[in-house]
Structure formats: structure tokens, C-alpha cells
Amino acid sequence: MADPEDVEREKAERAERAAYHVDADRKRRERESAKAQVLVDAFVASAREAGFPTEELTAKPWSGSGRYRTGVQGWYLRRDLSIGVGTDGGYYVLVTAPQRFGRWRTVGLEPSPPPLQVGAGARDGESIALDALLKLRLDAGPTFI
Secondary structure: OOOHHHEEEEEEEHHHHHHHHHHHHHHHHHHHHHHHHHHHHEEEEHHHHOOOOOEEEEEEEEOOOOOOOEEEEEEEEEOOOOOEOOOOOEEEEEOOOOOOOOOOOOOOOOOOOOOOOOOOOOOOOEEEEEEHHHHHHHHHHOOOO
């Protein structure tokens, strides 16, 4: 039978290792988001310089149909209207929890830290590097959708 002190020490070591990995992952994501934010800011400047018109971004609910107004002005990055960039440089994932009366009211939407790889972990063909996505959007011109 195992000594209770050994069991507790092993539990503590596992918890410490897990905390280390969680913290390392958080720091890595923060570094990536900082790099990605530079790309998003450059996109906003280029879109303004090119005269791309802005529009109010809309979000779709996780389940159900329809679109919700967000009050955020910006540009869509994907043709399925699932990702957008605001004129404030915010990166928005345009999917939200279903909200009662969401179609008639403006729903709050907070910017997300931008990833360097958009759609990581998604189905094949749905993942793309952020810099490539932003370049595709700029190359598409003002009449994107």
C-alpha cells in the first residue's frame, strides 16, 4: 500500500506541473495576440486608406437563425460573416449566445484577442493564417460580400 505522504506529494507535483503548463500556454497566447494585433491594426489603416466602406457588423446566435445588430462598425473578414474587425481595431468573433429579443435590440459584443491562426482546430480548409486572411480581404476590395 502506498504511503499517504507519497500520494499527497505526487498530487502536489502533478498540480504544480499542470499549473506551469496552463501559465505557459496563457503567456504564449498573449504573445501571439500581441503580434496578431499589429496585423489587425495595419489592416484597419490599409482599409481606411483604400476607402473601404464600413458597415455595422452583425452576429449570429449559436443556435437558431437570424442576425443580431451589434453597434460595431467595421469590416467582415470571412464571407460567412463569422469574423470581423472594428474600426477601433477590435477583432470580433461574430457568434453569440441566443438572446431574447436579440433581433430587435442591439446586443453587446466584446472584442477578442486576435489569433495568429484563424479557425485553428476547425475542419480541414477552415483554418487560415491571420496575415493571409487579412491580405485576401484587402485584395478582394470594398465589394467583398
